[in-house]
Amino acid sequence: MKNSNRAIHAAREINAPVEAVWKALTQARELERWFPRKARVENGKVDLSWGGGVDWEMEIEEQQENKYLRLGYNEDHYKMVSAVPRRLAVEFFLEAKEGKTLLRIVHAGFGGESGWDEIYDGVRRGWDTESLSLKHYLEHHAGKDRVVALAQVNVQLPVQEVWNLLTRGGITVHGEQYVYTTPLGSRYEGRLVYLNPPQDLCGTLEHLNNAMFRLTAERFQPGADVTIWAWIGAYGVPAEVVKAEEQRWQRQLDELFG
Incomplete structure (x- = not known):
């Protein structure tokens, strides 16, 4: 069996200050400029929607401004795959480098059963492209809706x-x-x-x-x-x-x- 707690890793160097990357990850209007169509961040929760029933509901589990953010999913988020609830989480690590930002993303908690394969692969490919969308926004269209x-x-x-x-x-x-x-x-x-x-x-x-x-x-x-x-x-x-x-x-x- 595959690793029973699979994780996805992505990394991008972004030509923008760490403060701008942090805002793009934590403010609703900024999130809408590169990630979902609609975002809401309030009371320790982050709700993202792409339309068509594709929604993410997460809780802010830990944050250190301009350095680290951990978002955890509610336990039934992937119940269509497993009868056993799992707590998935995505972590963002930010490191300032001479006016640029090194962003690392770790999305963990995927099961090892074959039923998880398509979801795991879809999220992996998703972070490949969405991290590039974030980079594109901040490097070419920062501050624009x-x-x-x-x-x-x-x-x-x-x-x-x-x-x-x-x-x-x-x-x-x-x-x-x-x-x-x-x-x-x-x-x-x-x-x-x-x-x-x-x-x-x-x-x-x-x-x-x-x-x-x-x-x-x-x-x-x-x-x-x-x-x-x-x-x-x-x-x-x-x-x-x-x-x-x-x-x-x-x-x-x-x-x-x-």
């Missing part, structure tokens, strides 16, 4: 088949740059942030003021449908422009999988 486009659809198909349909227009990579042709022929290009076929494509969008784009195929619990997300987080772009992107993506997903 984010406008989000989110299109999604649930399908009963193998992940590889889903990926083949989403990328049939092609993805090309040249150094740090990428060009992605969407299923309906739109051209997305910018800096490649994360590519993990057949589940994840993440990059910036030059035509939307250096926005962050993520395309992912995810199963949120064992035996569930695959959820496809097309997500754009934009800064300094009119809301109606971002909404039009959301509608365009929803039409694409509906045509492909509806």
